[in-house]
Amino acid sequence: MARGELNELRIPAGEYERLRAHLFPGDHDEHGAILLAGEHHATGRSTLAVRETHLLEPDEFPPGTHGYRQFAAGALARLGNRASQERLAMVTVHSHPGAHERNGLSRDDLAAHERVFPHLLDITGAASVTGVALGEASAAGESWHADGSRRELTRVQVIGASARTLRPRPADDRSGDLKRFDRQVLLFGATGQARLRGLHVGVLGAGGGGSILIEQLTHLGVGQITAVDPDIVKRHNLSRIIGASERDAREKRKKVHVARDHAQRIDPSIHFNAIDGDISHSHVAHRLLDCDYLLLATDTATARLVANAIAQSFLIPLIQIGAKVELRSDGEIEQIYTAVRPVLPRHGCLSCAGLIDSVLLQQEAATPEQRAQQNYLGQQDIADPSVTTLNVAAAAGALNALLMSVIGQADPYLAEHRITLTREGRVLVTTPEPDPGCRWCGEASDSRYARADPSLLPLRPAPEVITKRSLAWRLIAAITRR
Numbered sequence: 001m002a003r004g005e006l007n008e009l010r011i012p013a014g015e016y017e018r019l020r021a022h023l024f025p026g027d028h029d030e031h032g033a034i035l036l037a038g039e040h041h042a043t044g045r046s047t048l049a050v051r052e053t054h055l056l057e058p059d060e061f062p063p064g065t066h067g068y069r070q071f072a073a074g075a076l077a078r079l080g081n082r083a084s085q086e087r088l089a090m091v092t093v094h095s096h097p098g099a100h101e102r103n104g105l106s107r108d109d110l111a112a113h114e115r116v117f118p119h120l121l122d123i124t125g126a127a128s129v130t131g132v133a134l135g136e137a138s139a140a141g142e143s144w145h146a147d148g149s150r151r152e153l154t155r156v157q158v159i160g161a162s163a164r165t166l167r168p169r170p171a172d173d174r175s176g177d178l179k180r181f182d183r184q185v186l187l188f189g190a191t192g193q194a195r196l197r198g199l200h201v202g203v204l205g206a207g208g209g210g211s212i213l214i215e216q217l218t219h220l221g222v223g224q225i226t227a228v229d230p231d232i233v234k235r236h237n238l239s240r241i242i243g244a245s246e247r248d249a250r251e252k253r254k255k256v257h258v259a260r261d262h263a264q265r266i267d268p269s270i271h272f273n274a275i276d277g278d279i280s281h282s283h284v285a286h287r288l289l290d291c292d293y294l295l296l297a298t299d300t301a302t303a304r305l306v307a308n309a310i311a312q313s314f315l316i317p318l319i320q321i322g323a324k325v326e327l328r329s330d331g332e333i334e335q336i337y338t339a340v341r342p343v344l345p346r347h348g349c350l351s352c353a354g355l356i357d358s359v360l361l362q363q364e365a366a367t368p369e370q371r372a373q374q375n376y377l378g379q380q381d382i383a384d385p386s387v388t389t390l391n392v393a394a395a396a397g398a399l400n401a402l403l404m405s406v407i408g409q410a411d412p413y414l415a416e417h418r419i420t421l422t423r424e425g426r427v428l429v430t431t432p433e434p435d436p437g438c439r440w441c442g443e444a445s446d447s448r449y450a451r452a453d454p455s456l457l458p459l460r461p462a463p464e465v466i467t468k469r470s471l472a473w474r475l476i477a478a479i480t481r482r
Contacts, residue, residue: 006290007143007151009037009091009132010315011050012345013160022055023095023134030069032061034079035091038313038452041127045290046143046151048089048130049315051450054079061094069094070112080123086445089126099135102169105142109133117144132156139166157292159315159345162410171198180267181221192407193221199406200224202291204279204307205298206255207231208240208386209321211262212395213295215242218263218270220403225263226273226291228284229255229298240388279306283462286454289314293402296320297395301360308350309457311343312440313448317405318343319398320350323390336422338390340397342415345450348432349441353417393420 011019023031036052056075064070071092083090096103105113113131120129121144132141132153141153158164165171173194178185181193199222203213206229217225233241233248233255241255243262256274263272277284280302288294294316296307304320311318320341326334343349350356397418404410419428436443443449448456 005044005151005154007046007154008157009035009048009050009130009139009141009153009155010157010159011035011053012315013158013162013164014346015050015053016158016160016164019053019055019093020134023093024097024136028097030061030095030097032056032069032071032092032094034071034075035093036079036083036086036088037091038450039089039127040289040314040452040454041145042289046128047289047314047452048091048128048143049313049450049452050091051086051088052082064108064112068108071116076116076120077123080120083124083126087126088124089128089130090120090124091130091132093132093134096133096135096140099133099140100137101135103133103135103138103140104168105131105133105140110142113142113144121146134166137166138168140168157315159317161342161344161405161412161415162408163317163405164408165195184220188407188409195406196221196403197223199292200226200290201402202226202228202288202294204228204288204294204296204303206241206259207237207298208388208391209297209323209395210295211240211242211244211255211259212388212391213297213321213399214259214263215266216395216399218266220399221267222270224271224273226275226287227256227259228275228277228279228288229259230276230278231255233258240386240391279303280458280460281462282454282457282459285310285457285459289316289454291316294318295398295402300364301357302364304350304356305361305458308343308356309440309448312345312349313451313453313456315345315450315452317402318350319401320355321394321398323386323394325385325387325390327385336390338394338397338420338422339418340394340401340420341417342401343432344415346434346441347415348434349438351440352435352438353430353432390422393422 019033022033033056034054035050037048037050040047060072060075061069062072080090117129128143128145130141130143132139139156143151156166178190185193201217201222203210203225206227214225214227232252233244235249238244238249244258248258254276256276260272260274263270275284275287279285285306288310294307294311296318299322307318310316322339325336328334401414404414417430417432434441439447441449
């Protein structure tokens with residue numbers, strides 16, 4: 001595998017714990033399982049998102065004639081056909097009980113791949129088939145691709161309230177300048193700082209909440225940030241957008257460019273992708289598919305829909321934040337609250353929680369002319385009250401959840417949704433309830449869950465950019481047709 005390429009397997013924490021209990025029952029013997037996963041292959045990166053876990057009985061992983069144990073032909077055929085029907089990739093997994101932080105495929109493992117994997121590629125019709133050896137605290141493997149290439153498995157990502165990464169060997173130290181993060185290292189050590197440095201976090205929205213998230217991610221030492229926002233800075237934004245100035249408002253600078261400049265003033269070494277665009281456009285959404293976390297700080301129904309779909313299809317942890325001041329019809333304050341809503345695989349999604357309004361989706365999809373026609377009462381859009389301290393509170397809740405997850409200190413309780421009633425100081429905690437019939441996270445065969453297929457995301461085609469050259473060619477073509 002070329003340097004810099006990434007070949008990863010993503011598995012929900014609940015599925016991993018079930019798999020691990022089966023593979024390591026305490027008898028120091030090898031055991032087997034087969035995973036079916038959505039697959040996405042792009043330049044320099046392959047992602048497998050586990051959708052189904054099939055634990056094999058002893059007769060399906062018996063003593064082998066070529067090695068210590070082998071996957072029974074009947075089990076491979078049965079689940080290979082299942083993978084073909086569901087259009088999923090196949091992943092064989094077996095335990096290496098003696099492996100801890102270092103692991104590797106044995107000669108018997110590699111020989112078994114040579115014998116079996118070409119047939120599995122034919123049976124499944126998938127773009128890849130993967131073999132994994134799971135250790136106590138490590139994972140090693142390789143993927144065979146239909147194009148004839150083979151790639152080493154870089155890592156297994158366990159996605160849950162407290163994240164875990166399994167590799168063939170301990171990761172290289174990428175913690176960066178530890179003196180810069182001295183007080184943080186006192187809390188979670190150089191290893192924790194290296195985990196932060198290795199993260200790629202997508203921030204959707206670079207306004208009041210998003211700008212705070214971006215600033216604090218930079219201070220924490222996160223290595224790569226992708227920020228998405230199509231809007232410009234306006235004067236009435238200046239009390240809330242961190243890093244924005246009067247000059248930015250006068251020059252109508254893009255919020256993502258202001259955020260990028262502010263982040264790079266804090267840490268010039270950060271890799272910052274500033275995307276001036278709408279998440280619902282395919283060319284924007286596709287740039288978020290390799291993120292380790294998504295932070296949603298924009299309150300449009302469309303952004304919620306798309307971010308939720310990406311999180312569920314690609315098994316990327318998502319945290320949605322919000323700050324709201326609700327007014328009564330007489331203008332008096334009804335309620336002031338902030339919200340932090342983590343979204344994890346098999347733990348309920350924003351759609352299950354009723355947080356994606358279909359009426360708002362329809363309104364946001366309409367053209368300005370259509371919206372004007374729908375506004376029969378002739379009312380102007382009303383700006384909601386917003387205060388930076390509320391945004392700070394919401395952002396802090398999300399970032400603390402992310403931080404505890406990354407350093408492995410998160411309690412499962414941290415995955416609950418939290419609404420803080422600001423005037424009272426009370427916190428309301430709700431447990432997301434997964435809907436088995438949900439099209440995004442449900443268990444039905446037509447759900448988008450763990451499909452890792454960008455074509456199934458609710459996206460619009462990229463808007464065409466008309467340059468002088470393309471316009472000239474259009475004119476030539478029009479003249480030629482005449």
